[in-house]
Amino acid sequence: MPGEGTEIVLPKARILPDGSRNGMLLNLPEQRLYFFRKGTLVKSYPLGVFRDGFSTPIGSTTVVRKKVNPSWYPTESARRDDPTLPAVVTPGPDNPLGSRAMYLGWPMYLIHGTNRPYGVGRSVSRGCIRMLPEHVEELFEKVPVGTPVQTVSQPVKVGWWNGELYIQAHPDTEQGLALEENGKIEPIVVPNVRPKIEAKAGEFADRVEWETVELALKERRGIPVRITTKQPSIAAADEATEKPLVESVTAPAAQQTQQAASDSAAGPRAVASRSISVPTASAAIQPKAE
Structure with a gap:
């Protein structure tokens, strides 16, 4: 992580990736989500994406379910990697899903918050998409069940x-x-x-x-x-x-x-x-x- 006083440079302009202009468009190499409504860009958000050994599907799906204060059910592979993990992590400060979760049509893949905001803008997840707590709460209110989601890889x-x-x-x-x-x-x-x-x-x-x-x-x-x-x-x-x-x-x-x-x-x-x-x-x- 950058030390105190380190200058961090972010662009003031971005070029839209190719893809759908309806719903959510995620450009994984860019680590950014673009949210469109009726062909117009509403807002974009930084993301945390998958780390080495994992991946996120490239393609199209939808939001099939939404949950406030979700419980986290670690996968078998997650529990093999960390045998101390319980079968379920209830809502709270130790829950890696944060306060909001949007479940995708791809089983086991979510767009969710995080209890570790420093992971946003980095390659740290097991394939899910992480957002800053305040950003996922804002987007959660804008996105109904059935919203189209497209993931692309356009570096x-x-x-x-x-x-x-x-x-x-x-x-x-x-x-x-x-x-x-x-x-x-x-x-x-x-x-x-x-x-x-x-x-x-x-x-x-x-x-x-x-x-x-x-x-x-x-x-x-x-x-x-x-x-x-x-x-x-x-x-x-x-x-x-x-x-x-x-x-x-x-x-x-x-x-x-x-x-x-x-x-x-x-x-x-x-x-x-x-x-x-x-x-x-x-x-x-x-x-x-x-």
């Missing part, structure tokens, strides 16, 4: 904003596990990334700076980085832009729009970031319509 995302193409590269699953274990990652070769970027860039592919792409893929900082050469006028490129998510940690919506626009136009390629000390759910806004 590299690409999207247009304000006439510029950005890449957001997170550690992939193996790198994330290595980061949890060793505190560092090794660069990897990303297959088919060039065709993906060229397809997204379209007629503006000649503006892509591949050295910047390579550096972003090597560093995997999880911060959107501009990968197109800056143009004096972006009017023509605006016609081809898509609208990825823009999020801000603390600023009001009107200030978020203004700040995000100025961030992308500034000299540094990485979208400006804010230093905070804990994982934070982010309110989302959309870029100004073009």
Whole structure:
């Protein structure tokens, strides 16, 4: 864990992963949940995901049951690993499910709170999805039984904003596990990334700076980085832009729009970031319509 006074950098902007725009969309390498209602992003939240030796299914399911103050029934494998575990852990401060649980159509998989909030933003679970206590309580009230849930694995995302193409590269699953274990990652070769970027860039592919792409893929900082050469006028490129998510940690919506626009136009390629000390759910806004 970072020591006292350590600066923690979180992005103020995120590119939406590909996937459903109805219900919950979980991008596991990003360790983030996006909640949509009727095609509109409501909010996103940081997650704790599976550790080495475990996994979470990739695919689609639904919320089949919800429970306030759930009891935890350790699996046989959990009790083999820790014979001191009881058959059931009742609600309370020692219950790893926290105060809320949403049970998925995949047996034994839940989205739940935690009694160990420091595990959020890390690879620590046996396959379930952990959320900060205040976040799961908020989401619990928004999500009815039957809500669609989609899990995806998209460590590299690409999207247009304000006439510029950005890449957001997170550690992939193996790198994330290595980061949890060793505190560092090794660069990897990303297959088919060039065709993906060229397809997204379209007629503006000649503006892509591949050295910047390579550096972003090597560093995997999880911060959107501009990968197109800056143009004096972006009017023509605006016609081809898509609208990825823009999020801000603390600023009001009107200030978020203004700040995000100025961030992308500034000299540094990485979208400006804010230093905070804990994982934070982010309110989302959309870029100004073009």
